[in-house]
Amino acid sequence: MSSPDVCIAGAGIIGLSLALELQSRGARVVVLEQGLPLAEASTAAAGMLAARDPENPPELQSLSELSRALYPRFLDHLFRLSGTTVSFQTSTTLQEVHASHLEADRGLTLLSNETLSILQPQLNTRDRRFILLNEESLDPRELAQALWAAIQATEIEVRSHTPAHFVQTGSSKIEVHTTSEILHPRYVVDCTGAWGLTQLPPGHVLPLPRKGQMLAIQLPPSVPLHLVLRTPDIYIVPRTTGPAAGRAVIGATVEDVGFDKTVHPEDIARLRSAATELLPGIADAVAVETWAGLRPGTSDGLPLLGQVTEQHFISAGHYRNGILLAPATALVMAQILAGERPAVDLGAFTPLRSLHSGIAQP
Numbered sequence: 001m002s003s004p005d006v007c008i009a010g011a012g013i014i015g016l017s018l019a020l021e022l023q024s025r026g027a028r029v030v031v032l033e034q035g036l037p038l039a040e041a042s043t044a045a046a047g048m049l050a051a052r053d054p055e056n057p058p059e060l061q062s063l064s065e066l067s068r069a070l071y072p073r074f075l076d077h078l079f080r081l082s083g084t085t086v087s088f089q090t091s092t093t094l095q096e097v098h099a100s101h102l103e104a105d106r107g108l109t110l111l112s113n114e115t116l117s118i119l120q121p122q123l124n125t126r127d128r129r130f131i132l133l134n135e136e137s138l139d140p141r142e143l144a145q146a147l148w149a150a151i152q153a154t155e156i157e158v159r160s161h162t163p164a165h166f167v168q169t170g171s172s173k174i175e176v177h178t179t180s181e182i183l184h185p186r187y188v189v190d191c192t193g194a195w196g197l198t199q200l201p202p203g204h205v206l207p208l209p210r211k212g213q214m215l216a217i218q219l220p221p222s223v224p225l226h227l228v229l230r231t232p233d234i235y236i237v238p239r240t241t242g243p244a245a246g247r248a249v250i251g252a253t254v255e256d257v258g259f260d261k262t263v264h265p266e267d268i269a270r271l272r273s274a275a276t277e278l279l280p281g282i283a284d285a286v287a288v289e290t291w292a293g294l295r296p297g298t299s300d301g302l303p304l305l306g307q308v309t310e311q312h313f314i315s316a317g318h319y320r321n322g323i324l325l326a327p328a329t330a331l332v333m334a335q336i337l338a339g340e341r342p343a344v345d346l347g348a349f350t351p352l353r354s355l356h357s358g359i360a361q362p
């Protein structure tokens with residue numbers, strides 16, 4: 001391919017869903033991936049579309065609600081291209097709330113113990129208060145398979161094992177260098193997640209990896225689980241259909257340890273113990289898998305979405321919500337690349353913001 005219209009660095013869910021959106025608008029897109037596509041955070045995730053988690057920063061609400069609303073259309077688009085169906089695994093979440101959540105949102109309705117015992121038999125409700133949230137979850141590995149098959153059904157070119165480097169060649173010109181060539185696309189988009197390819201000036205909000213360790217258990221037949229259980233510290237996410245049906249994912253640690261993805265048995269044991277305290281029936285459940293992934297965090301907890309220079313854009317830093325936010329992020333990034341007004345206000349996410357004083361000068 002001669003130099004494409006758009007070169008995306010990073011083939012996670014954020015880069016590939018943007019590639020699809022741009023391609024459907026007629027752009028020629030190439031995606032450069034340092035390793036293999038969809039092999040990092042995007043397949044390490046639990047898959048909650050946690051648009052209403054009271055722990056989310058309020059600035060994320062509009063983008064989250066838009067993304068949740070776009071999900072059926074996104075999955076349908078993947079199905080039309082790939083023939084692969086991705087089903088929601090659950091449609092509700094029992095969320096444990098703390099006093100601070102209740103103060104922040106007076107509209108929250110606490111569930112009685114009687115209701116809780118019907119919604120989730122065997123749930124340990126002692127000293128805990130819960131609300132019910134309408135939120136879906138899906139299996140990110142199924143999603144990744146469908147997304148990859150959809151990409152392959154298009155003319156989008158994805159180059160694996162091809163790390164990208166951005167080289168600024170003037171105040172507004174940018175080149176993309178690989179070990180074997182130099183690309184001159186009209187636009188580049190940094191979707192490198194936790195790695196953060198873009199050099200932002202000192203004092204700006206920076207991307208950073210935030211490790212999460214997880215485990216999957218086989219749910220015992222005596223413990224039916226058809227919704228997500230979430231506390232401010234842990235979650236239990238059942239897989240109800242597909243190849244992983246009958247399992248539940250338990251997560252996750254949040255660690256600032258750089259790019260280390262080692263799984264530590266003692267951390268997994270702590271997750272298990274917290275999950276068992278919440279749902280005692282899983283005490284003897286067989287553990288079937290453990291893993292760790294690197295959430296793309298940022299130093300102020302909000303994504304980096306927008307323009308850096310005339311040709312250079314970033315879409316990264318989705319932290320705990322990149323699976324949820326992928327469809328809306330793809331839409332708004334495609335809109336700003338096309339010079340359109342984005343469907344939601346992206347002011348809080350501008351990449352050129354300083355850590356303490358809001359928007360910084362480029």
Ligand SMILES: Cc1cc2nc3c(=O)[nH]c(=O)nc-3n(C[C@H](O)[C@H](O)[C@H](O)COP(=O)(O)OP(=O)(O)OC[C@H]3O[C@@H](n4cnc5c(N)ncnc54)[C@H](O)[C@@H]3O)c2cc1C
Nearest residue numbers: 010012014034042046047048164193212293321322323324
């Ligand atoms: C344990 C865990 C649980 C999670 N649970 C949820 C959840 O329940 N719900 C939810 O919505 N989100 C969840 N997330 C968050 C979600 O997984 C991420 O926000 C999302 O996957 C980010 O997607 P991404 O494409 O930005 O990053 P990634 O999937 O990490 O992709 C970035 C890609 O960029 C590539 N790259 C890096 N540098 C370069 C370079 N120089 N050149 C080319 N390529 C490069 C990397 O190799 C990688 O493939 C979870 C994450 C973790 C780790």
